[in-house]
Amino acid sequence: MRMRSAQPQDAPILSRLALASKGVWGYDAGFLEQCRDELAVTRADIATLIVEVAIDGPGDAAIGFYVLDPSRPDARLDKLYVSPDHQRRGVGRRLWLSALRRAARAGAQTLTWDADPHAVPFYARMGAEVIGQAPSGSIPGRTLPVMRAAVPTDPAP
Numbered sequence: 001m002r003m004r005s006a007q008p009q010d011a012p013i014l015s016r017l018a019l020a021s022k023g024v025w026g027y028d029a030g031f032l033e034q035c036r037d038e039l040a041v042t043r044a045d046i047a048t049l050i051v052e053v054a055i056d057g058p059g060d061a062a063i064g065f066y067v068l069d070p071s072r073p074d075a076r077l078d079k080l081y082v083s084p085d086h087q088r089r090g091v092g093r094r095l096w097l098s099a100l101r102r103a104a105r106a107g108a109q110t111l112t113w114d115a116d117p118h119a120v121p122f123y124a125r126m127g128a129e130v131i132g133q134a135p136s137g138s139i140p141g142r143t144l145p146v147m148r149a150a151v152p153t154d155p156a157p
Contacts, residue, residue, distance in 0.1 A: 001091065003098055006041070006051035006065065014041040014053065014065050014081075021064075021081035025118040035138040041067060041079070049078065050102050054091050064091045066099045070106030075151065077113035096126050103151045111151055114144040123147050 006014065018039040019032055045051055045067055054064040064082040068075060077099055082091045103111050114134050115123055128149035136142035
């Protein structure tokens with residue numbers, strides 16, 4: 001597995017990967033359709049934010065990615081998704097560590113994000129904590145855990 005910066009032509013591939021990844025939690029097609037816009041990665045995201053892609057296999061297929069807004073002093077993790085057939089193989093951890101390194105380089109002290117409730121255990125293992133709740137941008141009446149992690153000055157490679 002290698003990491004590379006996303007290119008504009010990656011936007012639809014990453015958007016499909018995000019939907020497929022979210023689908024592993026058993027959400028039905030209607031729920032996923034309501035999330036489609038919020039999970040989409042746009043060319044503007046790729047042009048203005050940090051979008052890193054994990055690639056592997058024939059043709060360097062995208063197997064995961066994250067989107068990071070490196071504002072100071074708090075960076076925002078907008079997305080972190082792993083392809084369903086590559087989950088539980090260390091890809092998420094590598095993406096997480098890469099996001100921490102990029103946030104540290106940007107001078108951020110903390111990283112915050114809204115998490116899918118099913119992903120909270122993964123982020124807790126990475127050292128994050130739930131600090132509140134936020135309304136879903138896709139599903140009226142649904143709330144999501146807001147998480148935060150300290151950005152180490154020298155994250156592990």
